[in-house]
Amino acid sequence: MAYQLPEFAILALAIHPSMLTGGIDLSVVSVANLSAIAAAFLMRSVTDEFLWLAIPTAFLVGAIAGSVNGVLVAGFQLPAILA
DSSP, X not given: OTTTOHHHHHHHHHHHHHHHTTOOOTHHHHHHHHHHHHHHHXXXXXXXXXXXXXXXXXXXXXXXXXXXXXXXXXXXOOOTTTO
């Protein structure tokens, strides 16, 4: 299973701390999808020599979206399932 579905293991690691504290955080999947979409748009819009920029862009978009989600949950005390 580790060879076939590694993205599920990474998502499970991301949601694990939220589940341990009694919360349900559904935004992990939406942040992962947003990162993948941003990388796909960049891959379609650049030439072949700049395709390597898609991975750092996906990481950056995921980090920004995760930070916004973290600020909403920790800073504004919004329940994780709503953020």
